[in-house]
Amino acid sequence: MAEPADNIHGASIRLAGVYKIFGPRHLDFIEQVHRGMTKEELLEHNHVLGLSNINLDIPAGIIQVIMGLSGSGKSTLIRHINRLIEPSSGVVAVNGIDIMQMSPVELRDFRRNMTAMVFQKFALLPHWTVLDNASYGLKLRGVAKAERQDVAMRWIERVGLKGFENKFPNQLSGGMQQRVGLARALANDAPVLLMDEAFSALDPLIRVDMQTVLLDIQKEIRKTIVFITHDLDEALRLGDRIAILRDGKVVQKGTAQDIVLKPADDYVANFVKEVNRSRVLLVENIMQPLEAAAAPAGLPRLPARLLLDEAVRRLTGIGASEGLAVDEDGRPLGRVTLSDIVQAMVTPVDCPPEVAGMAAPATERAAAGA
Amino acid sequence: MDWLTNFPAMDLERLTAIKRAIDESFRSFTRAYGDVFEALFEPLKSFMIAAEKFMTGAPWPVTLGLILLLAWLASRNWRIVVGAAAALLLIGYLGMWDDTMKTIAMIIVATITSIIIGIPIGIIASRFRRVRLVLSPVLDVMQTMPSFVYLIPVVMLLGIGKVPGLIAVVIYAVPPVIRLTDLGIRLVDAETLEAADAFGSSPWQRLVNVQLPLALPTIMAGVNQTIMMALSMVVVASMIGVQGLGQPVLRAINSQYFTLGMFNGFAIVGIAIIFDRVSQAFGRRLQKHREVAHG
Numbered sequence: 001m002a003e004p005a006d007n008i009h010g011a012s013i014r015l016a017g018v019y020k021i022f023g024p025r026h027l028d029f030i031e032q033v034h035r036g037m038t039k040e041e042l043l044e045h046n047h048v049l050g051l052s053n054i055n056l057d058i059p060a061g062i063i064q065v066i067m068g069l070s071g072s073g074k075s076t077l078i079r080h081i082n083r084l085i086e087p088s089s090g091v092v093a094v095n096g097i098d099i100m101q102m103s104p105v106e107l108r109d110f111r112r113n114m115t116a117m118v119f120q121k122f123a124l125l126p127h128w129t130v131l132d133n134a135s136y137g138l139k140l141r142g143v144a145k146a147e148r149q150d151v152a153m154r155w156i157e158r159v160g161l162k163g164f165e166n167k168f169p170n171q172l173s174g175g176m177q178q179r180v181g182l183a184r185a186l187a188n189d190a191p192v193l194l195m196d197e198a199f200s201a202l203d204p205l206i207r208v209d210m211q212t213v214l215l216d217i218q219k220e221i222r223k224t225i226v227f228i229t230h231d232l233d234e235a236l237r238l239g240d241r242i243a244i245l246r247d248g249k250v251v252q253k254g255t256a257q258d259i260v261l262k263p264a265d266d267y268v269a270n271f272v273k274e275v276n277r278s279r280v281l282l283v284e285n286i287m288q289p290l291e292a293a294a295a296p297a298g299l300p301r302l303p304a305r306l307l308l309d310e311a312v313r314r315l316t317g318i319g320a321s322e323g324l325a326v327d328e329d330g331r332p333l334g335r336v337t338l339s340d341i342v343q344a345m346v347t348p349v350d351c352p353p354e355v356a357g358m359a360a361p362a363t364e365r366a367a368a369g370a
Numbered sequence: 371m372d373w374l375t376n377f378p379a380m381d382l383e384r385l386t387a388i389k390r391a392i393d394e395s396f397r398s399f400t401r402a403y404g405d406v407f408e409a410l411f412e413p414l415k416s417f418m419i420a421a422e423k424f425m426t427g428a429p430w431p432v433t434l435g436l437i438l439l440l441a442w443l444a445s446r447n448w449r450i451v452v453g454a455a456a457a458l459l460l461i462g463y464l465g466m467w468d469d470t471m472k473t474i475a476m477i478i479v480a481t482i483t484s485i486i487i488g489i490p491i492g493i494i495a496s497r498f499r500r501v502r503l504v505l506s507p508v509l510d511v512m513q514t515m516p517s518f519v520y521l522i523p524v525v526m527l528l529g530i531g532k533v534p535g536l537i538a539v540v541i542y543a544v545p546p547v548i549r550l551t552d553l554g555i556r557l558v559d560a561e562t563l564e565a566a567d568a569f570g571s572s573p574w575q576r577l578v579n580v581q582l583p584l585a586l587p588t589i590m591a592g593v594n595q596t597i598m599m600a601l602s603m604v605v606v607a608s609m610i611g612v613q614g615l616g617q618p619v620l621r622a623i624n625s626q627y628f629t630l631g632m633f634n635g636f637a638i639v640g641i642a643i644i645f646d647r648v649s650q651a652f653g654r655r656l657q658k659h660r661e662v663a664h665g
């Protein structure tokens with residue numbers, strides 16, 4: 001996660017003070033929006049506030065997940081990173097280079113070599129076969145035909161479409177088309193991968209498969225991946241960091257644990273209320289720190305960064321009711337009891353009442369599971 | 371009260387003077403540059419002559435076979451090919467083979483010329499809104515202005531013959547290709563274009579990989595209309611020296627030969643139907659990959 005690694009292949013991405021107003025006279029309104037004009041007020045002038053003061057620093061090599069309801073500006077945000085959309089004001093920098101300063105030719109090279117994108121609506125070329133679609137990025141880079149088809153074929157196999165390489169996109173189901181889009185992006189092997197609801201059309205089984213493919217790639221070569229999703233479990237599984245968008249603003253950013261433990265407002269709380277907390281929270285999030293240096297003897301040891309559901313499995317497996325959290329070097333850090341864990345799994349009562357009330361079924365499930 | 375019953379027109383003498391002045395200057399322009407224009411259209415002339423010579427010079431079974439082969443390659447539909455064969459054989463049997471071949475040659479040359487001129491203009495129009503704004507009324511004029519009117523300057527410049535006739539046909543027939551190329555390109559799915567950009571297409575790559583192929587069915591609809599409009603100009607073109615089925619029709623009008631007119635008229639209809647069916651079937655075949663296989 002945050003620890004440095006030498007296999008980082010990705011690039012850092014920085015959005016600073018990014019505003020986007022949609023409309024022909026967007027620059028005329030930018031001053032007023034900076035001074036606090038709201039989305040509704042702007043709408044009276046027939047302009048749409050797409051993004052408002054986005055500040056996001058994405059270090060190289062992580063998966064940054066972006067969540068938010070429909071229309072919250074996720075697609076708009078991700079399109080700023082390869083300048084498919086230009087900000088009305090603010091800076092977008094990749095590896096420290098301001099992409100707004102690039103000439104058309106520089107921008108083309110940047111897009112060819114630094115980024116690859118998976119589109120929400122697939123955006124395949126209907127008159128090209130799956131194989132040609134998957135090798136599109138490499139073709140634009142000028143890679144020789146045999147080589148690019150070789151690479152594309154490998155990725156077509158990896159996304160499970162072997163045997164379909166000579167079909168046309170419209171002969172495939174939606175989920176299969178989405179995987180062609182995925183193969184097309186992955187074949188490019190770019191340091192920055194932009195994925196706009198890249199798995200939304202997949203069935204649950206294939207979806208988990210594709211998540212695994214993505215995580216495997218991340219183990220081999222750490223790209224910087226910006227991943228948009230509506231699915232919280234997916235966000236929590238993939239995201240090293242998560243940002244939550246609402247009406248074009250980032251309302252919260254942080255790790256999965258930050259978001260689940262300390263939702264910034266009702267909107268975020270609503271997002272996380274249904275989540276299976278035992279698959280998100282870690283032992284270190286709930287342990288009681290040790291007083292003094294005295295480590296109680298005889299307690300089973302649990303890694304501090306273990307997920308709660310695994311901790312429960314281990315404790316109940318040996319019939320223990322309490323465990324000792326230790327860091328990577330085996331130093332004791334704190335203690336956790338089974339009842340602490342169960343309590344952490346259910347939605348905390350200090351949530352807003354309607355949220356706690358609506359989360360009841362999830363609570364039952366979690367308790368029954370434990 | 372005279373000005374109420376008679377429209378207060380311009381002074382007749384002055385009006386005549388103006389018209390005469392314009393005519394005079396255009397006439398001197400044609401005298402000065404007629405040769406230049408003739409040279410300019412020389413390639414078109416040789417193309418036209420070559421096409422005509424080929425269509426009428428080759429033994430008729432060869433020409434017929436070639437036409438049917440092309441119809442088959444474009445449509446892959448036996449019924450269309452058989453229909454075309456029947457129509458052409460009947461036309462030939464009724465003694466109109468040579469004229470029909472000349473007309474087909476003219477249509478082919480006019481269509482190819484329209485495509486060569488029309489598609490680039492359509493591409494430019496789709497790219498620049500201003501061009502489109504200027505072009506649109508120009509195309510309207512080209513389609514609604516009676517063709518005899520623009521035949522006058524064309525004939526003044528180039529005289530009577532194949533080339534001025536062809537120019538008149540192209541002026542009338544080129545607008546659909548331009549309009550539908552422009553429209554087809556602008557209707558290309560925005561996200562597909564974004565994908566082309568996101569992977570780093572140059573404007574040229576974007577055009578040939580995405581815009582033109584996705585606009586092709588629409589462009590083909592334009593080509594089909596162009597062919598039909600060119601055919602409707604056959605008689606007019608024959609008035610200034612284009613040979614083919616139009617000339618017997620003219621003769622029939624002048625001498626009131628009812629049957630001659632009917633025969634040639636139906637021959638024009640016959641080849642119009644052949645061209646229409648073949649080009650439409652070709653357009654549909656271009657879209658084959660768009661058909662959704664499931665459901």
Ligand SMILES: Nc1ncnc2c1ncn2[C@@H]1O[C@H](COP(=O)(O)OP(=O)(O)OP(=O)(O)O)[C@@H](O)[C@H]1O
Pocket residue numbers: 022023048049050068069070071072073074075076077120
């Ligand atoms: N080109 C545009 N012109 C005007 N408004 C736009 C444009 N593109 C997006 N918007 C508006 O900006 C807002 C954010 O749109 P965006 O597509 O980024 O949402 P999203 O979060 O990706 O939603 P979804 O989950 O449905 O994909 C919406 O209110 C949308 O109407």
Ligand SMILES: [Mg+2]
Pocket residue numbers: 074075076120196
């Ligand atoms: Mg979206």
